[in-house]
Amino acid sequence: MAPKDTLSSVADPTARRERSAHHQAPRKSPAPASKSASKKSATGTGKLSRKALVAINFASVAAGLGAWAIVSSAGIVGLPGPGEVLIRGGELLADGTLAEDTGASLARVLSGFLIGSLLAVPVGFLMGWYQIGRAIIEPWVQFFRTIPPLALLPLVMVTMGIGETPKIFVIFLAAFLSCVISTYQGVVSVDKTLINAARVLGANSMVIFRRVVVPASSPFILVGMRIGLGAGWATVVAAELLAAPNGLGMRMQQAQQFYDMPTILVNVIVIGILGLLMDRLLLMIEAHLTRWQERR
Amino acid sequence: MTTTTQNAMIRFENLRKEFTLSGTTFTALNGVNLDIADGEFVTVVGPSGCGKSTMLNAAAGLLDPSSGRVMVDDREVDGPSTRTGVIFQQYALFPWLTVRKNVEFGLELKKFPAKERRVIVDHYLELVGLTRFADALPKELSGGMKQRCAIARAYAVNPEILLMDEPFGALDALTRVHMQEQLLETWTKERRTVMFVTHDVDESVFLASRVIVMAARPGRIFKEIKIDLPYPRTEEMRLSDEFTRLRAQVWEAVYHQPGVAEAHQ
Numbered sequence: 001m002a003p004k005d006t007l008s009s010v011a012d013p014t015a016r017r018e019r020s021a022h023h024q025a026p027r028k029s030p031a032p033a034s035k036s037a038s039k040k041s042a043t044g045t046g047k048l049s050r051k052a053l054v055a056i057n058f059a060s061v062a063a064g065l066g067a068w069a070i071v072s073s074a075g076i077v078g079l080p081g082p083g084e085v086l087i088r089g090g091e092l093l094a095d096g097t098l099a100e101d102t103g104a105s106l107a108r109v110l111s112g113f114l115i116g117s118l119l120a121v122p123v124g125f126l127m128g129w130y131q132i133g134r135a136i137i138e139p140w141v142q143f144f145r146t147i148p149p150l151a152l153l154p155l156v157m158v159t160m161g162i163g164e165t166p167k168i169f170v171i172f173l174a175a176f177l178s179c180v181i182s183t184y185q186g187v188v189s190v191d192k193t194l195i196n197a198a199r200v201l202g203a204n205s206m207v208i209f210r211r212v213v214v215p216a217s218s219p220f221i222l223v224g225m226r227i228g229l230g231a232g233w234a235t236v237v238a239a240e241l242l243a244a245p246n247g248l249g250m251r252m253q254q255a256q257q258f259y260d261m262p263t264i265l266v267n268v269i270v271i272g273i274l275g276l277l278m279d280r281l282l283l284m285i286e287a288h289l290t291r292w293q294e295r296r
Numbered sequence: 297m298t299t300t301t302q303n304a305m306i307r308f309e310n311l312r313k314e315f316t317l318s319g320t321t322f323t324a325l326n327g328v329n330l331d332i333a334d335g336e337f338v339t340v341v342g343p344s345g346c347g348k349s350t351m352l353n354a355a356a357g358l359l360d361p362s363s364g365r366v367m368v369d370d371r372e373v374d375g376p377s378t379r380t381g382v383i384f385q386q387y388a389l390f391p392w393l394t395v396r397k398n399v400e401f402g403l404e405l406k407k408f409p410a411k412e413r414r415v416i417v418d419h420y421l422e423l424v425g426l427t428r429f430a431d432a433l434p435k436e437l438s439g440g441m442k443q444r445c446a447i448a449r450a451y452a453v454n455p456e457i458l459l460m461d462e463p464f465g466a467l468d469a470l471t472r473v474h475m476q477e478q479l480l481e482t483w484t485k486e487r488r489t490v491m492f493v494t495h496d497v498d499e500s501v502f503l504a505s506r507v508i509v510m511a512a513r514p515g516r517i518f519k520e521i522k523i524d525l526p527y528p529r530t531e532e533m534r535l536s537d538e539f540t541r542l543r544a545q546v547w548e549a550v551y552h553q554p555g556v557a558e559a560h561q
Binding site (some may be wrong): 193 | 356357365371376377378380381382384386388391392393401402405406433434435449453482
């Protein structure tokens with residue numbers, strides 16, 4: 001999962017390109033000059049076909065699982081084996097615990113993420129579009145950006161209690177901060193020539209905003225949302241470790257007290273898979289909405 | 297030195313523009329007087345820093361003069377207008393819109409009904425030879441095709457004036473020659489007043505009926521050279537003695553201005 005590096009590189013628009021290139025690398029051949037031309041043939045490093053790369057992906061995962069099985073059966077660190085974890089996963093699935101926890105964690109992260117992104121887009125636009133807006137908002141964003149949202153949890157719990165509100169709030173904050181900076185970057189980096197081109201075709205400020213600035217910054221906004229979702233996901237699990245009636249993080253914390261290793265591992269794996277799925281989903285949406293972009 | 301016609305479409309009146317960059321003020325343009333007649337094709341050529349693009353942007357209403365003014369059809373320019381179409385060197389197509397949608401952009405803003413828009417867009421796409429690429433995205437086009445799309449987009453809102461800022465500057469030499477011919481063909485079919493900024497001497501002579509040569513520091517008009525070659529301009533003309541002579545004349549004016557040699561050393 002990516003959230004660790006994403007938090008630090010939120011403000012860097014070039015990080016975007018590297019990241020998406022990195023994410024696509026295992027699936028597509030790296031850096032296709034034109035998508036259609038080089039999809040099938042191996043380009044870039046030039047030796048392996050896409051099929052071979054996918055096969056290597058699977059082989060790598062299988063090898064990892066094998067190593068895990070060996071380590072656990074040898075009893076080296078007291079780790080339960082894949083089979084045991086799979087059985088525990090089946091039990092948790094059957095008694096509805098897993099569904100309940102997943103639902104609770106997802107509900108928290110999605111509500112925080114949605115509120116955060118929805119608020120971040122207009123605020124980011126205000127910062128990018130109006131100098132005065134930027135002057136007012138920027139110090140706050142820059143300050144809170146340096147604080148890991150989780151570090152605010154004790155404060156938030158004292159002021160907001162231990163219900164859903166403080167958890168959703170820290171997720172909101174995590175999502176908001178990554179998305180707002182990205183949106184702002186998108187607005188300020190809109191090509192001035194495009195704005196002039198619209199002006200000479202008769203566009204007023206409102207039209208320029210709606211038909212040039214918004215679409216031109218959409219790739220940045222989507223990247224911000226993706227980073228925000230990753231950050232939110234990382235935050236929710238940790239927030240649940242502290243105090244929650246349910247959720248994947250809380251279940252792990254509870255299992256830890258009973259030395260219930262299989263349950264912990266089931267939740268770790270579910271967290272990883274869900275995080276990966278959400279990231280891929282947003283990546284697909286992003287690729288679809290920004291397919292007009294020139295990719296190098 | 298500058299000609300004054302009765303009915304100038306574009307008139308630069310004592311135009312002066314200063315810029316301040318990190319505390320230092322420099323004069324981009326000083327005392328520019330120029331008339332461009334209705335339907336005339338004028339090229340502006342000169343060394344970098346001579347203010348030729350500044351002049352064009354002032355005519356486009358994209359920047360305010362420090363003093364003096366630009367008149368378009370006897371009205372002072374105080375902002376962009378759909379009467380003056382601009383074509384930029386970097387094409388400035390909206391990358392998220394298809395070719396058709398790009399050309400349609402200005403028409404939508406003018407609230408043309410959809411049916412009418414379609415007819416106009418089809419017409420100009422055909423004029424620049426992009427009919428087959430109507431649904432392509434800009435990223436799928438070559439540089440020359442992008443610029444043809446930009447020309448169609450500028451034409452579509454039916455401006456009286458076309459201001460072109462080194463439109464072929466980013467193209468390779470072969471494409472450039474082809475684009476010049478195509479531009480003149482388009483211009484012959486639908487005549488507009490054109491002010492075309494370039495740094496290419498050949499291009500300035502081939503396209504224009506009048507070449508304005510600028511000088512730098514401060515940017516000003518150095519010389520005007522009339523190009524007495526008939527339209528349509530042909531390939532033979534490009535190779536003719538008369539063309540060579542005019543080309544030499546413009547070359548001389550651009551590259552052997554008093555002070556140029558020193559400034560470049």
